[in-house]
Structure formats: structure tokens, C-alpha cells
Amino acid sequence: MLSQKIQKHLKQLQQKKFRKEFEEFIVEGVKGVEEGLNSDADVALLVVEGNRRDENDIAELITLAEKSEIPVEFCGRKDVDDIKTTDTFPGVLAVIGQEQLDLEDVVEGPIICLDEVKDPGNLGTIIRTADWFGIKNIVLSEKCVDVYNPKVVRSTMGSIFHVNILRSENISKTLERLKKEFEYEVNALDMEGKDITKLKPKNKAVYLFGSESHGVSDALEELIDNRYTISGSGDAESLNLAISAGILMSRLSS
Amino acid sequence: MLSQKIQKHLKQLQQKKFRKEFEEFIVEGVKGVEEGLNSDADVALLVVEGNRRDENDIAELITLAEKSEIPVEFCGRKDVDDIKTTDTFPGVLAVIGQEQLDLEDVVEGPIICLDEVKDPGNLGTIIRTADWFGIKNIVLSEKCVDVYNPKVVRSTMGSIFHVNILRSENISKTLERLKKEFEYEVNALDMEGKDITKLKPKNKAVYLFGSESHGVSDALEELIDNRYTISGSGDAESLNLAISAGILMSRLSS
Numbered sequence: 288m289l290s291q292k293i294q295k296h297l298k299q300l301q302q303k304k305f306r307k308e309f310e311e312f313i314v315e316g317v318k319g320v321e322e323g324l325n326s327d328a329d330v331a332l333l334v335v336e337g338n339r340r341d342e343n344d345i346a347e348l349i350t351l352a353e354k355s356e357i358p359v360e361f362c363g364r365k366d367v368d369d370i371k372t373t374d375t376f377p378g379v380l381a382v383i384g385q386e387q388l389d390l391e392d393v394v395e396g397p398i399i400c401l402d403e404v405k406d407p408g409n410l411g412t413i414i415r416t417a418d419w420f421g422i423k424n425i426v427l428s429e430k431c432v433d434v435y436n437p438k439v440v441r442s443t444m445g446s447i448f449h450v451n452i453l454r455s456e457n458i459s460k461t462l463e464r465l466k467k468e469f470e471y472e473v474n475a476l477d478m479e480g481k482d483i484t485k486l487k488p489k490n491k492a493v494y495l496f497g498s499e500s501h502g503v504s505d506a507l508e509e510l511i512d513n514r515y516t517i518s519g520s521g522d523a524e525s526l527n528l529a530i531s532a533g534i535l536m537s538r539l540s541s
Numbered sequence: 542m543l544s545q546k547i548q549k550h551l552k553q554l555q556q557k558k559f560r561k562e563f564e565e566f567i568v569e570g571v572k573g574v575e576e577g578l579n580s581d582a583d584v585a586l587l588v589v590e591g592n593r594r595d596e597n598d599i600a601e602l603i604t605l606a607e608k609s610e611i612p613v614e615f616c617g618r619k620d621v622d623d624i625k626t627t628d629t630f631p632g633v634l635a636v637i638g639q640e641q642l643d644l645e646d647v648v649e650g651p652i653i654c655l656d657e658v659k660d661p662g663n664l665g666t667i668i669r670t671a672d673w674f675g676i677k678n679i680v681l682s683e684k685c686v687d688v689y690n691p692k693v694v695r696s697t698m699g700s701i702f703h704v705n706i707l708r709s710e711n712i713s714k715t716l717e718r719l720k721k722e723f724e725y726e727v728n729a730l731d732m733e734g735k736d737i738t739k740l741k742p743k744n745k746a747v748y749l750f751g752s753e754s755h756g757v758s759d760a761l762e763e764l765i766d767n768r769y770t771i772s773g774s775g776d777a778e779s780l781n782l783a784i785s786a787g788i789l790m791s792r793l794s795s
Contacts, residue, residue, distance in 0.1 A: 408662060412781045412783075412784060415777050415780075415781060416777075416780060416781065416784050417775070418775045418776055418777035419771075419773035419775050419777040419779075419780050420773050420774065420775055421773060421774035421775035421776075422775070444777065444778070444779075445777075445778075446776070446777045449775065449776045449777070482795075483791075483795075484795045517673075517791065518794075518795075519673035519674050519675060519794065520674065520675035520794065521671070521672045521673050521674055521675035521676070521703065522672055522675075522700070522703045523669050523670075523672035523673040523698065523699075523700045523703070524698070524699075525673075525698075526669075526670060526673050526787075527666045527669060527670065527783070527787075529666075529781070529783075529784065530666060530670050530783065530784065530787035533780075533781075533784035533787050533788055534787055534788055534791045537737075537771065537788045537791070540772075540773065540774060541736075541737075541738045541772075
């Protein structure tokens with residue numbers, strides 16, 4: 288059984304305002320928890336469903352946590368319904384400290400910058416794809432969905448621990464600083480640019496994606512140095528944002 | 542108010558077995574319904590939320606339906622809760638006849654073949670992406686999620702009406718026929734192939750994707766002519782299936 292205090296804390300972390308207040312988030316499932324424990328992340332607590340503690344992969348996580356002196360709590364069936372963020376609780380979760388990055392932490396190599404990604408699955412998939420292609424830096428504007436939303440965390444499949452993710456509070460200012468202080472150029476992906484096959488990967492380049500429906504917001508227009516387009520010859524009105532980002536990232540790494 | 546008969550029918554169409562029995566499916570929302578009405582699809586019924594009938598885009602759909610002598614029914618607020626497949630009913634839906642294709646209908650140009658896509662959002666996104674790149678043919682194995690599942694339909698954003706989608710009942714046999722009768726070659730995307738940058742687009746080519754976690758099933762191994770890999774230099778274990786398919790399709794069209 289979990290104490291009431293822990294139970295309350297876990298429930299609170301399902302809401303963005305409490306995640307912000309406590310600077311923590313939850314990762315659920317063996318794969319995500321394992322990546323968290325093996326990363327530099329600050330793991331505050333491991334919670335295991337009591338009757339699954341002897342399953343091999345979960346037992347290994349307990350050992351790993353204990354080695355690092357991370358507290359392990361066991362919960363009953365009843366607790367699970369209160370704390371789970373998925374339909375089926377995968378037997379294990381961890382409470383992890385949010386990483387607070389500065390601009391200086393994301394200026395080695397290209398940067399994927401997302402101006403307005405609202406769909407949690409899309410954001411998670413973009414992080415996972417960046418991790419696949421070895422792209423280390425992602426900058427999120429203030430209009431993006433919270434990167435510590437459980438659905439985002441889940442769809443990163445553990446990659447949230449491998450990529451530097453800066454949450455900007457003023458994306459215009461962040462892009463200005465990247466240009467002036469760090470000599471980055473800003474490349475926007477939109478409908479009226481050069482064909483993406485013409486893109487030459489650069490280290491000091493930001494790749495800026497707007498919202499799926501409205502494109503890059505007007506406030507950022509003047510900061511754009513180049514525009515690229517993923518041309519299509521079919522009838523769809525647009526590409527899914529994560530697909531666009533995936534295609535761009537594959538071009539950067541080939 | 543909807544008649545009880547129509548209400549029951551709409552509810553039934555939320556289940557795969559009834560969609561199969563009636564050979565129909567539901568598309569919700571202005572964009573999807575519009576694409577359906579403007580396509581060759583057989584639209585059986587338009588259902589409009591009564592108090593939204595005067596909204597411009599919905600009024601246009603009603604005119605469009607009436608021109609084609611498609612019956613239009615109006616529903617009340619209460620009906621909506623029973624028939625909607627999304628949290629917020631977008632004001633309009635259409636009942637559409639399922640297209641029954643033969644192999645002969647998908648043998649012009651390259652074919653995307655999905656052996657095991659379970660996630661509805663992934664399948665919908667793949668269909669939308671194919672439509673963006675002008676790829677006309679998709680073959681689904683018997684292990685895939687139902688293409689007429691409401692979540693799949695929604696995430697195609699209307700592209701379900703632009704792409705030829707063959708639902709195979711025996712994917713091994715379908716691939717064999719494509720090879721023998723139609724001279725297609727089978728290219729599998731997996732972890733141990735040539736780098737995808739080496740791929741030369743061909744018209745008579747199947748691009749075969751296995752499941753995200755297990756790859757292409759053993760039963761199909763002997764049918765594979767070439768293997769390609771989307772190489773990554775990062776730490777993620779795998780790419781999302783829709784992202785892999787998107788990257789492949791962008792290579793086919795560039």
C-alpha cells in the first residue's frame with residue numbers, strides 16, 4: 288500500500304501545474320523507467336505493483352534503483368487505479384526530476400525547433416525520431432504541449448532521457464539569441480520554400496516547424512533565413528507534423 | 542431527431558463486425574465528409590446536428606448531398622452523445638459504403654504493404670502521407686487494424702478517399718501473386734538492409750513494413766527480394782512505423 292501522501296503526489300503529477308510546481312514528472316513502464324534509471328536524470332522514487340515485483344524485468348529495475356539508493360515503494364491493486372495514466376498499468380513507474388536547461392546546453396549541432404505542437408503523440412514521436420537520428424537538441428516554444436505530459440513521455444519510448452529539450456518561454460527571443468550570440472541560421476519548413484532535397488545539413492542550423500494547420504507564426508517570420516518544403520504530388524492538404532519532422536531529420540543524417 | 546433505426550445503425554457501425562456486415566463506415570467532420578462527397582465513394586447518408594445546419598461549411602455539405610440525392614438527416618443534441626466517435630461531435634458525419642478492391646486495382650505504380658500495423662493513428666497517418674506523395678496503392682495484411690476504424694478514418698484527414706486500399710485476407714498469397722502475375726519485386730524495410738539512400742524508386746515495387754516491435758513476420762521472409770534500412774546514429778531502439786513509412790515515401794518521390 289502506498290501512503291496517502293505519495294498517492295496524492297502521484298495524482299498531482301498528472302496535472303501540468305503540479306508538475307511545474309514540483310519540477311517532476313512520471314514515466315511509466317519498464318522501458319521508460321529503465322532508460323530513466325540509466326540516464327543522468329534525477330530519479331526521486333520507483334513505484335512497483337507489489338504482485339509483479341518478481342517479474343524479471345521489474346526485479347532488475349528494483350535492483351538498479353536500490354544500487355543508486357533510490358526509494359522503492361510497492362503498491363496494491365487498488366492504488367493502481369488512482370495513479371496509472373494508461374488504461375493498463377504496466378507494473379512500474381518512476382518519479383523523475385525535470386531537467387532545467389539553458390540555451391548554452393543546446394548549441395552543439397543542429398536544433399529542431401517546434402513553434403506549436405499540440406498533439407502529445409506527435410511531440411513524443413518527434414523526440415524519439417531525433418534520438419534515432421542522433422539529433423541532440425530540441426527547442427519547444429511556449430505554445431507547445433507540456434513535454435512532461437504522460438502521453439508525450441510514453442510516446443518518446445525512453446528517448447526523453449537522450450535528447451536535450453529546452454522549453455523556451457519566449458521563442459522569438461530564444462531564436463534571436465541563437466542567431467546573434469551563437470551564429471545559428473533559422474530554416475523554416477513551410478509550403479513555399481526550396482525543395483528539401485536541396486537542403487545541405489549544417490551544424491549551426493535551427494529547423495523551425497510551425498503548427499500543422501497554420502504554419503510558422505507571423506511573429507517569427509522576420510527571423511527566418513531560409514525556407515524548405517517537402518514537396519508532394521498527391522491530393523492531401525498537408526503532412527502530419529511528426530512525419531515532416533521525421534523526413535527532415537532523415538535528410539540531416541544522410 | 543433521428544429515428545431509432547438510424548441511431549442503432551450508426552452505433553453498430555462503431556463496431557468492426559457490423560462495419561463488415563453492412564460494408565459501410567462512418568466519416569466524421571467537415572473535411573472528411575467533404576472529401577467523401579467529392580469522391581467516387583458511395584455515400585449512403587449524411588447526418589447533421591440540427592442546430593448547426595446554417596453554419597457555412599455544413600450548409601455547403603447539405604447542398605452537395607442534396608444535389609447527389611443523398612438522404613440528409615438532422616439530429617438533436619441528445620442523439621449526438623450516442624453516435625459520436627470523438628469527444629466533441631464536429632456537427633456532421635456521413636455513412637459511406639466500403640470500397641471492395643481486387644488486386645488488379647492496386648497494380649499501377651509502387652505499393653506500400655503493411656504486415657502488422659495495430660495503431661489506428663499510425664495507419665491513418667500512413668494513408669495521409671501516401672496521399673501527400675501521390676502514392677496510390679496500399680495493401681494491408683489480415684493482421685492490421687481495421688482501416689474503417691473511426692480513429693483511422695479521422696487521422697487520414699480525408700485521404701482515405703484518394704488512395705486505393707486493398708485489405709488482403711492472406712498477405713503471403715497476395716505478395717506471391719504480385720510477384721508472379723504482376724512482376725513486382727518485394728522490398729522489406731528492416732534493420733539489416735542496404736541504406737535507404739541507396740534505394741532506386743521503381744514502379745513495380747512493393748515496400749513491405751513489418752510490425753514496429755518484431756519486424757516482418759517469418760512467413761513472409763522467403764518472398765523478400767531486397768532489404769533496406771533507415772540508418773540512425775542515435776540511441777533510440779526503433780523508429781515509429783508511420784515515420785519509417787513517411788521517410789520511405791519521401792525517398793520514392795524525390
